[in-house]
Amino acid sequence: MNSFPSLARLPKHEKAWVKALRPLESQSLLARQLEEIGFVPGEQVQVLSKALMGGDPMVVRVGQSTFALRQAEAQLVEVSPEP
Amino acid sequence: MQTATLHFVDKTPLVALIGNPNCGKTAIFNALTGSHQKVANYAGVTVERKEGKIALGESGKTLRVLDLPGAYSLYPRSLDERVTHDVLKGLAAGEKRPDLAVCVVDATNLRRTLKLALAVQRLGVPCVLALNMNDLAQKRGLQIEAQALSKALGMPVIPTVGIQSQGVALLKAHLVQAFASPGALPATPPPLPQGDALESHDAQRIQHLLHDLGLDHIQPDALSEQIDRWVLHPVWGPMLLALVLFVVFQAVFDLAIAPMDLIKSTSLAMGDFLGGMIDNPLLKSLVVDGLMAGVGGVLVFLPQILILFFFILVLEESGYLPRAAYLLDKLMGSVGLSGRSFIPLLSSFACAIPGIMAARTIANTRDRWVTIMIAPLMTCSARLPVYTLLIAAFIPDTLVAGALSLRGLVLFALYLMGIAGAMAVAWVLKRFTREGGLARPLMMELPSYHWPTLQNVAIGLWQRAKIFLSRVGGVILILTLILWFLASFPRPDAGFEGQPIEVSFAGILGHALAHVFAPIGFNWQISIALIPGMAAREVVVSALSTVYALSSQTADTAKTLGPIIAQSWSLASALSLMVWFVFAPQCLSTIATVKRETNGWRMPLMMLSYLFLLAYAASFITYRLAVFLGLG
Numbered sequence: 001m002n003s004f005p006s007l008a009r010l011p012k013h014e015k016a017w018v019k020a021l022r023p024l025e026s027q028s029l030l031a032r033q034l035e036e037i038g039f040v041p042g043e044q045v046q047v048l049s050k051a052l053m054g055g056d057p058m059v060v061r062v063g064q065s066t067f068a069l070r071q072a073e074a075q076l077v078e079v080s081p082e083p
Numbered sequence: 084m085q086t087a088t089l090h091f092v093d094k095t096p097l098v099a100l101i102g103n104p105n106c107g108k109t110a111i112f113n114a115l116t117g118s119h120q121k122v123a124n125y126a127g128v129t130v131e132r133k134e135g136k137i138a139l140g141e142s143g144k145t146l147r148v149l150d151l152p153g154a155y156s157l158y159p160r161s162l163d164e165r166v167t168h169d170v171l172k173g174l175a176a177g178e179k180r181p182d183l184a185v186c187v188v189d190a191t192n193l194r195r196t197l198k199l200a201l202a203v204q205r206l207g208v209p210c211v212l213a214l215n216m217n218d219l220a221q222k223r224g225l226q227i228e229a230q231a232l233s234k235a236l237g238m239p240v241i242p243t244v245g246i247q248s249q250g251v252a253l254l255k256a257h258l259v260q261a262f263a264s265p266g267a268l269p270a271t272p273p274p275l276p277q278g279d280a281l282e283s284h285d286a287q288r289i290q291h292l293l294h295d296l297g298l299d300h301i302q303p304d305a306l307s308e309q310i311d312r313w314v315l316h317p318v319w320g321p322m323l324l325a326l327v328l329f330v331v332f333q334a335v336f337d338l339a340i341a342p343m344d345l346i347k348s349t350s351l352a353m354g355d356f357l358g359g360m361i362d363n364p365l366l367k368s369l370v371v372d373g374l375m376a377g378v379g380g381v382l383v384f385l386p387q388i389l390i391l392f393f394f395i396l397v398l399e400e401s402g403y404l405p406r407a408a409y410l411l412d413k414l415m416g417s418v419g420l421s422g423r424s425f426i427p428l429l430s431s432f433a434c435a436i437p438g439i440m441a442a443r444t445i446a447n448t449r450d451r452w453v454t455i456m457i458a459p460l461m462t463c464s465a466r467l468p469v470y471t472l473l474i475a476a477f478i479p480d481t482l483v484a485g486a487l488s489l490r491g492l493v494l495f496a497l498y499l500m501g502i503a504g505a506m507a508v509a510w511v512l513k514r515f516t517r518e519g520g521l522a523r524p525l526m527m528e529l530p531s532y533h534w535p536t537l538q539n540v541a542i543g544l545w546q547r548a549k550i551f552l553s554r555v556g557g558v559i560l561i562l563t564l565i566l567w568f569l570a571s572f573p574r575p576d577a578g579f580e581g582q583p584i585e586v587s588f589a590g591i592l593g594h595a596l597a598h599v600f601a602p603i604g605f606n607w608q609i610s611i612a613l614i615p616g617m618a619a620r621e622v623v624v625s626a627l628s629t630v631y632a633l634s635s636q637t638a639d640t641a642k643t644l645g646p647i648i649a650q651s652w653s654l655a656s657a658l659s660l661m662v663w664f665v666f667a668p669q670c671l672s673t674i675a676t677v678k679r680e681t682n683g684w685r686m687p688l689m690m691l692s693y694l695f696l697l698a699y700a701a702s703f704i705t706y707r708l709a710v711f712l713g714l715g
Binding site: 029030032033034036037038040048049050051052053056057059063064065066067068069070072073 | 155156158160191192194195198286301303307308311315316317318320405408409412413422524525526527528529530531
């Protein structure tokens with residue numbers, strides 16, 4: 001489990017803001033891809049839907065786009081309740 | 084068959100369309116070039132390459148327009164993005180570096196989509212910005228001043244709406260004007276330095292730019308969000324998906340029956356007609372049993388393919404498909420695939436060929452590979468005539484538990500067996516390949532819902548039909564002719580009393596194969612029939628009737644053949660043959676398609692061998708078990 005509040009644990013429909021991407025060393029490519037699709041600090045995020053049983057995968061609105069993400073991906077995104 | 088590799092040393096100016104996935108790039112491409120499109124592959128890879136033309140005034144000169152694969156950045160991660168990157172840098176084999184890039188951006192999502200445009204500009208390619216979906220942005224309270232944006236970005240900005248001709252006409256006029264006279268190419272700006280730091284600089288630049296122009300606030304797309312409340316709902320979502328699939332399935336099978344029958348009867352009639360004009364029996368057989376049967380065998384797949392692709396294109400254009408893939412991701416994930424494999428596998432229930440072609444949309448190479456491998460295990464429609472014959476001949480027409488037809492249950496079980504087999508194979512590949520256990524990113528965009536446009540669906544269907552007929556049709560036709568040759572030569576001596584096929588190459592091969600197939604309960608007649616059946620599975624039925632000396636090949640073949648095989652085969656053999664058809668690599672057209680899609684013989688040969696072993700093992704178990712139970 002992460003030591004920081006991550007997007008993976010954000011309750012449904014609650015607004016939050018991307019604070020940082022926190023990849024492990026082996027996950028730098030994943031972080032880069034997340035950045036490309038819009039997960040940059042300051043961007044607003046909201047979980048729109050979660051699959052039954054464990055919430056994997058989940059649907060996230062980031063800025064003006066909507067993406068389906070796996071838990072493993074959402075875990076890299078640190079969020080904060082304030083912009 | 085060789086994939087066409089295109090090499091251009093062309094002086095014709097080249098314009099490349101580039102943009103994020105789902106930004107409406109292909110709609111603009113369709114509107115710019117109409118149906119004058121060439122679809123091929125990029126040299127050496129199976130990424131689809133779409134090119135069109137625009138006439139430059141009255142001069143007869145043209146402008147080539149290339150629709151590059153959608154990309155989120157110029158930092159390539161999938162094969163598609165690698166191609167886009169290489170073409171823009173002038174590194175792609177056989178491809179000229181574009182003279183101008185049209186960067187298509189989604190006006191409702193400028194922050195993300197402008198980043199790519201700036202990256203292209205940084206490469207030193209002259210750029211024009213096509214501000215797409217401008218109407219949607221306006222509806223959501225965003226007034227974009229093209230002039231001001233153009234000034235801030237340093238490139239011309241043209242507002243377009245992919246589905247309306249007006250904006251695209253402006254873009255076209257701009258392109259024509261830019262290239263109208265020789266030497267009028269836009270000046271190439273010098274390439275700028277590149278690197279990670281500069282990319283974040285770009286992001287900041289966009290942030291400021293949007294802020295200064297008052298574009299950093301947009302109302303959310305309320306309608307799409309409303310629809311998604313239902314479509315992505317953890318309970319209603321899957322139920323809706325099941326309903327959609329049911330409707331698609333029904334349509335593919337019901338609506339295709341009439342055109343398929345028409346094609347079959349027309350090709351039979353054409354064969355008879357042509358055959359009547361030919362006296363030489365050998366030539367007659369070549370035309371009727373080889374050529375006409377081959378052409379009919381190719382065309383007969385077309386209705387199902389077109390109906391299926393119609394639904395796929397409509398669902399894709401509307402934005403539902405990625406949502407379906409999301410809903411199925413968990414299920415597919417359990418056997419090491421992602422939701423993206425769902426469309427190709429669905430297509431394979433009609434025919435594995437379009438299914439394998441549809442696997443192109445899977446970005447991850449390993450997932451694409453596994454999907455292609457298991458596609459033939461989905462029960463395709465060509466297996467139905469064989470199942471129908473065997474079930475009618477061997478399974479009693481009784482009710483189980485008072486309500487369910489035993490015959491229907493057996494058919495259902497055969498379908499399930501295919502699906503379970505496919506899942507098992509995928510699971511084994513997940514378990515025992517190095518890459519299989521690795522988690523792969525999903526990161527799939529769910530675009531806003533759109534109404535599909537007639538033009539895009541029509542162009543998409545036309546392209547699918549053309550690809551199928553030209554690339555796959557030729558192979559099927561050639562194979563049918565080869566198999567006709569094997570079944571017709573050598574000719575029997577004058578005094579020979581059996582069927583001519585028995586002494587032909589196919590017959591000799593069949594007799595030899597009978598030794599191989601004896602342990603799973605196949606007699607020599609079945610073994611011979613399996614050989615012409617390699618052209619297309621349903622040919623087995625007519626081949627069996629040939630072996631059993633039924634001369635006429637009418638629609639009643641199955642009715643007259645049924646009692647004969649019911650008498651001469653044991654139930655154990657029949658069950659074994661049914662199971663064989665679930666798994667066996669029967670149809671060479673599929674293998675040919677796999678060879679074409681994977682650019683080599685490794686995959687098709689692996690597929691042939693694993694399917695053969697799987698089918699043999701399953702039939703062996705079935706046969707031995709049935710004999711043990713006293714059904715032999």
